[in-house]
Amino acid sequence: KQEVTQIPAALSVPEGENLVLNCSFTDSAIYNLQWFRQDPGKGLTSLLLIQSSQREQTSGRLNASLDKSSGRSTLYIAASQPGDSATYLCAVGRGSTLGRLYFGRGTQLTVWP
Amino acid sequence: ETGVTQTPRHLVMGMTNKKSLKCEQHLGHNAMYWYKQSAKKPLELMFVYNFKEQTENNSVPSRFSPECPNSSHLFLHLHTLQPEDSALYLCASSQEWGTEEAFFGQGTRLTVV
Numbered sequence: 001k002q003e004v005t006q007i008p009a010a011l012s013v014p015e016g017e018n019l020v021l022n023c024s025f026t027d028s029a030i031y032n033l034q035w036f037r038q039d040p041g042k043g044l045t046s047l048l049l050i051q052s053s054q055r056e057q058t059s060g061r062l063n064a065s066l067d068k069s070s071g072r073s074t075l076y077i078a079a080s081q082p083g084d085s086a087t088y089l090c091a092v093g094r095g096s097t098l099g100r101l102y103f104g105r106g107t108q109l110t111v112w113p
Numbered sequence: 114e115t116g117v118t119q120t121p122r123h124l125v126m127g128m129t130n131k132k133s134l135k136c137e138q139h140l141g142h143n144a145m146y147w148y149k150q151s152a153k154k155p156l157e158l159m160f161v162y163n164f165k166e167q168t169e170n171n172s173v174p175s176r177f178s179p180e181c182p183n184s185s186h187l188f189l190h191l192h193t194l195q196p197e198d199s200a201l202y203l204c205a206s207s208q209e210w211g212t213e214e215a216f217f218g219q220g221t222r223l224t225v226v
Binding site: 091 | 205210217218220
Protein backbone atom coordinates (compact mmCIF):
# COMPACT_ATOMS: atom_id res chain seq x y z
CA LYS A 1 0.00 0.00 0.00
CA GLN A 2 1.22 3.48 -0.86
CA GLU A 3 2.41 5.51 2.13
CA VAL A 4 2.72 9.28 1.84
CA THR A 5 4.77 11.20 4.38
CA GLN A 6 5.01 14.96 4.75
CA ILE A 7 7.77 16.78 6.58
CA PRO A 8 7.65 18.96 8.58
CA ALA A 9 4.29 18.40 10.28
CA ALA A 10 4.18 22.05 11.27
CA LEU A 11 6.07 25.17 10.32
CA SER A 12 5.92 28.70 11.72
CA VAL A 13 7.82 31.47 9.95
CA PRO A 14 7.85 35.27 9.59
CA GLU A 15 6.47 36.62 6.37
CA GLY A 16 8.84 37.06 3.48
CA GLU A 17 10.64 33.76 3.93
CA ASN A 18 11.04 31.23 1.15
CA LEU A 19 9.69 27.86 2.24
CA VAL A 20 10.18 24.23 1.30
CA LEU A 21 7.59 21.59 2.13
CA ASN A 22 8.53 17.97 1.57
CA CYS A 23 6.51 14.96 0.51
CA SER A 24 7.73 11.39 0.09
CA PHE A 25 5.94 8.27 -1.13
CA THR A 26 6.86 4.61 -0.96
CA ASP A 27 5.69 3.34 -4.36
CA SER A 28 7.18 5.20 -7.32
CA ALA A 29 4.60 3.80 -9.74
CA ILE A 30 2.35 6.82 -9.44
CA TYR A 31 0.03 8.35 -12.00
CA ASN A 32 0.29 11.93 -10.79
CA LEU A 33 0.86 14.02 -7.69
CA GLN A 34 -1.23 16.92 -6.41
CA TRP A 35 -0.61 19.58 -3.82
CA PHE A 36 -3.66 20.96 -2.01
CA ARG A 37 -4.29 23.71 0.47
CA GLN A 38 -6.82 23.29 3.30
CA ASP A 39 -7.98 26.14 5.50
CA PRO A 40 -9.32 25.26 8.97
CA GLY A 41 -12.63 23.40 8.77
CA LYS A 42 -12.78 23.82 5.01
CA GLY A 43 -12.42 21.69 1.93
CA LEU A 44 -9.38 21.29 -0.27
CA THR A 45 -8.18 23.72 -2.90
CA SER A 46 -5.96 22.29 -5.60
CA LEU A 47 -2.69 24.18 -5.98
CA LEU A 48 -0.63 22.20 -8.45
CA LEU A 49 -0.93 18.95 -10.35
CA ILE A 50 2.15 17.19 -11.68
CA GLN A 51 1.74 14.34 -14.13
CA SER A 52 4.07 11.37 -13.69
CA SER A 53 5.93 12.35 -16.88
CA GLN A 54 6.61 15.87 -15.64
CA ARG A 55 9.34 17.15 -13.36
CA GLU A 56 7.77 20.36 -12.06
CA GLN A 57 4.86 22.77 -12.19
CA THR A 58 4.67 26.45 -11.32
CA SER A 59 1.81 28.74 -10.36
CA GLY A 60 2.61 32.25 -9.16
CA ARG A 61 4.77 32.00 -6.05
CA LEU A 62 4.39 28.23 -5.91
CA ASN A 63 6.64 25.67 -7.53
CA ALA A 64 6.33 21.92 -7.14
CA SER A 65 8.87 19.37 -8.25
CA LEU A 66 8.56 15.63 -8.67
CA ASP A 67 11.28 12.99 -8.56
CA LYS A 68 9.54 9.68 -9.13
CA SER A 69 12.63 7.54 -8.89
CA SER A 70 13.41 8.74 -5.37
CA GLY A 71 9.75 8.99 -4.36
CA ARG A 72 9.85 12.67 -3.51
CA SER A 73 8.06 15.92 -4.22
CA THR A 74 8.82 19.39 -2.95
CA LEU A 75 6.54 22.41 -2.75
CA TYR A 76 8.42 25.67 -2.79
CA ILE A 77 6.64 28.82 -1.61
CA ALA A 78 8.41 32.07 -2.42
CA ALA A 79 8.10 35.23 -0.35
CA SER A 80 5.57 33.79 2.09
CA GLN A 81 2.63 35.89 3.26
CA PRO A 82 0.24 35.60 6.25
CA GLY A 83 -2.48 34.59 3.78
CA ASP A 84 -0.46 31.47 2.99
CA SER A 85 -1.23 30.15 6.46
CA ALA A 86 -3.05 26.83 6.00
CA THR A 87 -2.44 23.09 5.93
CA TYR A 88 -0.73 21.88 2.78
CA LEU A 89 -1.54 18.36 1.65
CA CYS A 90 0.36 16.17 -0.76
CA ALA A 91 -1.61 13.47 -2.58
CA VAL A 92 -0.42 10.73 -4.91
CA GLY A 93 -2.61 9.46 -7.72
CA ARG A 94 -3.60 5.81 -7.34
CA GLY A 95 -4.45 5.28 -10.95
CA SER A 96 -5.74 7.00 -14.03
CA THR A 97 -9.01 7.94 -12.32
CA LEU A 98 -7.89 11.36 -11.23
CA GLY A 99 -9.59 11.62 -7.85
CA ARG A 100 -8.32 8.33 -6.47
CA LEU A 101 -5.62 9.70 -4.19
CA TYR A 102 -3.38 8.68 -1.30
CA PHE A 103 -2.90 11.63 1.06
CA GLY A 104 -0.21 12.61 3.50
CA ARG A 105 -1.08 14.06 6.90
CA GLY A 106 -0.14 17.55 5.78
CA THR A 107 2.13 20.37 6.84
CA GLN A 108 0.46 23.03 8.97
CA LEU A 109 1.96 26.37 7.96
CA THR A 110 1.72 29.59 9.95
CA VAL A 111 3.16 32.77 8.48
CA TRP A 112 3.20 35.65 10.93
CA PRO A 113 3.47 39.34 10.08
CA GLU B 114 -15.89 27.98 -4.74
CA THR B 115 -14.61 24.88 -6.52
CA GLY B 116 -17.77 23.87 -8.36
CA VAL B 117 -18.45 21.01 -5.95
CA THR B 118 -21.19 21.79 -3.42
CA GLN B 119 -21.86 19.79 -0.30
CA THR B 120 -24.85 20.03 2.03
CA PRO B 121 -25.27 20.30 4.90
CA ARG B 122 -22.05 21.96 6.04
CA HIS B 123 -22.56 20.78 9.62
CA LEU B 124 -24.56 17.87 10.99
CA VAL B 125 -25.09 16.55 14.48
CA MET B 126 -26.86 13.23 14.75
CA GLY B 127 -27.61 10.62 17.36
CA MET B 128 -26.49 7.04 16.99
CA THR B 129 -30.00 5.88 16.12
CA ASN B 130 -30.69 8.56 13.52
CA LYS B 131 -30.71 8.27 9.76
CA LYS B 132 -29.36 11.17 7.74
CA SER B 133 -27.93 11.82 4.29
CA LEU B 134 -25.09 13.92 2.96
CA LYS B 135 -25.43 15.44 -0.48
CA CYS B 136 -22.84 16.39 -3.06
CA GLU B 137 -23.45 18.14 -6.37
CA GLN B 138 -21.11 19.11 -9.18
CA HIS B 139 -21.79 20.87 -12.45
CA LEU B 140 -18.30 20.62 -13.86
CA GLY B 141 -19.17 17.94 -16.37
CA HIS B 142 -17.11 15.37 -14.49
CA ASN B 143 -17.95 11.68 -14.70
CA ALA B 144 -16.26 10.44 -11.52
CA MET B 145 -17.23 11.28 -7.95
CA TYR B 146 -15.73 10.32 -4.62
CA TRP B 147 -16.35 10.29 -0.89
CA TYR B 148 -13.41 10.89 1.44
CA LYS B 149 -13.26 10.86 5.24
CA GLN B 150 -10.97 13.16 7.21
CA SER B 151 -10.61 12.21 10.86
CA ALA B 152 -8.51 14.06 13.38
CA LYS B 153 -4.85 13.06 13.23
CA LYS B 154 -5.34 10.73 10.24
CA PRO B 155 -4.73 11.27 6.53
CA LEU B 156 -7.68 11.70 4.23
CA GLU B 157 -9.10 8.28 3.41
CA LEU B 158 -10.88 7.36 0.21
CA MET B 159 -14.21 5.68 0.96
CA PHE B 160 -16.05 5.23 -2.33
CA VAL B 161 -15.51 5.88 -6.03
CA TYR B 162 -18.20 6.20 -8.68
CA ASN B 163 -17.48 6.25 -12.40
CA PHE B 164 -20.38 7.03 -14.71
CA LYS B 165 -22.81 6.38 -11.82
CA GLU B 166 -21.36 2.93 -11.14
CA GLN B 167 -19.55 2.19 -7.89
CA THR B 168 -16.04 1.09 -8.78
CA GLU B 169 -14.38 1.15 -5.38
CA ASN B 170 -15.40 0.53 -1.78
CA ASN B 171 -12.47 0.66 0.58
CA SER B 172 -13.83 -1.67 3.24
CA VAL B 173 -16.29 0.90 4.48
CA PRO B 174 -18.80 -0.31 7.10
CA SER B 175 -22.31 -0.89 5.82
CA ARG B 176 -23.67 1.86 8.05
CA PHE B 177 -22.37 4.15 5.29
CA SER B 178 -24.39 3.67 2.11
CA PRO B 179 -23.52 5.70 -1.01
CA GLU B 180 -25.87 6.48 -3.85
CA CYS B 181 -25.13 8.04 -7.22
CA PRO B 182 -28.33 8.66 -9.19
CA ASN B 183 -26.53 10.52 -11.98
CA SER B 184 -23.08 11.85 -12.80
CA SER B 185 -23.77 15.18 -11.09
CA HIS B 186 -25.08 13.99 -7.72
CA LEU B 187 -23.69 11.82 -4.99
CA PHE B 188 -25.22 10.96 -1.64
CA LEU B 189 -23.94 9.29 1.48
CA HIS B 190 -26.70 7.75 3.56
CA LEU B 191 -25.88 7.35 7.23
CA HIS B 192 -27.55 5.10 9.80
CA THR B 193 -26.68 3.78 13.25
CA LEU B 194 -23.37 5.58 13.29
CA GLN B 195 -20.83 5.46 16.11
CA PRO B 196 -19.13 8.42 17.81
CA GLU B 197 -15.86 7.45 16.11
CA ASP B 198 -17.54 8.18 12.77
CA SER B 199 -17.43 11.87 13.65
CA ALA B 200 -15.26 13.48 10.99
CA LEU B 201 -15.17 15.84 8.02
CA TYR B 202 -16.66 14.11 4.99
CA LEU B 203 -15.42 15.44 1.70
CA CYS B 204 -16.83 14.91 -1.76
CA ALA B 205 -14.69 15.24 -4.86
CA SER B 206 -15.19 15.00 -8.59
CA SER B 207 -12.96 14.64 -11.62
CA GLN B 208 -12.79 13.40 -15.14
CA GLU B 209 -12.13 9.70 -15.18
CA TRP B 210 -9.23 10.17 -17.59
CA GLY B 211 -7.17 13.18 -18.55
CA THR B 212 -4.84 15.72 -17.12
CA GLU B 213 -7.05 17.94 -14.97
CA GLU B 214 -6.99 17.91 -11.22
CA ALA B 215 -9.70 16.63 -8.90
CA PHE B 216 -11.96 19.21 -7.26
CA PHE B 217 -13.15 18.95 -3.68
CA GLY B 218 -16.19 20.33 -1.92
CA GLN B 219 -16.14 22.25 1.36
CA GLY B 220 -17.08 19.17 3.33
CA THR B 221 -19.71 18.21 5.87
CA ARG B 222 -18.59 18.32 9.50
CA LEU B 223 -20.38 15.35 11.11
CA THR B 224 -20.68 14.89 14.84
CA VAL B 225 -22.23 11.69 16.19
CA VAL B 226 -23.51 11.95 19.75
